[in-house]
Amino acid sequence: MTADKGGRKGGKAGDTARPARREGRPNNGQGGGFKGASGAGRPPQAGRRPPRPQGLEARAVAVQLVDGVQKGRLLDALLDKGAVAERYQRLDPRDRGLARAIVGYALRRHGQIDDAVGRFLNRPLPDDAGTLKAVIAVSAAQILFMDAADHAAVALGVELAGTDKGAQPFKGVVNAVLRRVSENKAAILAEQDAVALNTPAWLMARWSAAYGEDTARAIAEMNAIEPTLDLSVKSDPEGWATRLGGVRLPNGSVRVAVTGAIEKIDGYEEGAWWVQDAAATLPVRLLGDVSGKKVIDLCAAPGGKTAQLAALGADVTALDVSYHRLQRLERNLHRLGLKANLVKADATEWLGGTFDMVLLDAPCTATGTLRRHPDGAVSKKPADVATMAALQRRLIDQAIRMLRPGGLLVYATCSLEPEEGPDQIRRLKLIEAPLDVVPATVDELFGLAEIVTPDGFVRTLPSHLQLEDRRLSGLDGFFAARLRRQ
Incomplete structure (x- = not known):
């Protein structure tokens, strides 16, 4: 201090x-x-030991x-x-x-x-x-x-x-x-x-440049509020919202203001839902109909998107470099009654075939999830942006090699930094990568016009999705782009 x-x-x-x-x-x-x-x-005093x-x-x-x-x-x-x-x-x-x-x-x-x-x-x-x-x-x-x-x-x-x-x-x-x-x-x-005290000055300067000062402050204000819990339910979101005393969000997630052990929440043991921020569900939505398709989820742990793909009927391979995290993913899939092919490997090096669809939710600075992971405001440094952007470029290049002609690649990060989002897609155009942007539409994203950019990308901000109860408002900050292999 x-x-x-x-x-x-x-x-x-x-x-x-x-x-x-x-x-x-x-x-x-x-x-x-x-x-x-x-x-x-x-x-x-000597001889006296106070009770704990x-x-x-x-x-x-x-x-x-x-x-x-x-x-x-x-x-x-x-x-x-x-x-x-x-x-x-x-x-x-x-x-x-x-x-x-x-x-x-x-x-x-x-x-x-x-x-x-x-x-x-x-x-x-x-x-x-x-x-x-x-x-x-x-x-x-x-x-x-x-x-x-x-x-x-x-x-x-x-x-x-x-x-x-x-x-x-x-x-x-x-x-x-x-x-x-x-x-x-x-x-x-x-x-x-x-806002000024709790948000690193370098981040406020970046957000102000990218989104304007008012939006930057709105993001920082939401980051100070204790986060809610978003649940992806297998079926009947209205019923589960009522059962858990929560609200149904436009994408079908159920949002609850619950604290304490997740394992104690109704429906956990029966595998009725899994924890996944509403914004994190959107990259899978950009893939469209995945039923029966061969899909790889790169950097898959903790596994929310893998579960989402499996629940939608995809033939999904989940790849992650961490054996420990894959074990936890496997336990969660077992609880949910879902199946996936789990692979422990470095996504920058692995080439195990081609796929109809590739989902790359890449490692990033995670500046869009500081509300949920507040340690980032203490530990992140400006140099981290360039470091993560370099890793993301390697992952994208490898993802392209895994994608069959005509297949879809969805690239996503939970960062608010342009270098980790739209700048990565602009780079692909500069190097003439064999990919075409397939713009996202408001209709396929539940009418949430504020999250679709003029370039057809998805950009959610912590200040988006303002509900009547401010404590139940907000989204994780995400960027996502959909591209088709030529």
Whole structure:
């Protein structure tokens, strides 16, 4: 965390409440680095071991996840396998949901949290203090944005700092900073420009150039809202929307505002649906009638599009480089009662025949899914755009080799960056690739005129699909183009 990330609109609530500064590194939980240190946070009396506070384990897991992201790991990777993933899975469903919610707020509102905490620090928090930054982020997220008792969030934050060797000397700082954030939270939130604080400046500049400043802000505002859950149902979307208390979207997806364990939602065990954002269903729709067609889904995991193709009757091959992710895809297909040919291979190198249709949902910077994957706002860098665009070019060239004459290729990414979307199609024209664009039409995309570009591409934005309930609004940001092999 740093003391000042910008975005304050004036006012001095944070300054007028600051007592005299104390200098020096904390010692035994006291002093240093904090504007207004407190004597609280002392260790218990000798011989007394206080009971483990309720909810501490869920928050401890949240700290580990946030700490991992702050140190450069992807949240999905942390949840996928390893010690933290195992600890997360051992939580009961309610605590698992709590841990995930805390992590979501800590990452989605990271800029506001940094700004709030920085108002009460003389200097940035040290990098070599174990999980200190994550402890404060997790605790401040609860104080500022969640329905949690402030005193409990403070007390648990101090407790969490005490369980980590690197953070333990800073227990007093944790206590004092969190108390000051709690005391001044209304004034702090009133002063903050959430969009400017939570969205990296380089991304805001890119989105403003590509879509205009108003749309860029609308995208950033939607990214700050906790995401909904979209379900692709095998049949009867109206019935499932009623059954789950959700809404039926124009594409037939069912959208529900559900938190907690997905496995506990009605219909999971019977394989009635799978999780897939509504925007992610559109690339398959561009392929048209896939029944009986030989289709390959490149970079297939986690498998929503593979399930969609199989449910529509395609003879589908799902290729992915990750054996672990393919195993999870296979389990999901088994639950759904669907079949696909699974292949572990590098899509930039594999040539296992030709296909009637190729679906390439390519790896990308995923800047269109920051609402769903808020760690991206912390971990992504400007250089990532060029790196991913280069990989995408290799994948497209290989996809062309897999496609029979007259066959269809749908190229898609969940990025908002032009280099990963329309610029890739313009490159194909420049190199005279044997492909023709087949424009998408509003009629085949459920009448959603705002998502069809003048070039006949599909471009969804997080600010699209505004419903009466703002919490149920929005789409993942996707680009998709349909091309036919000459």
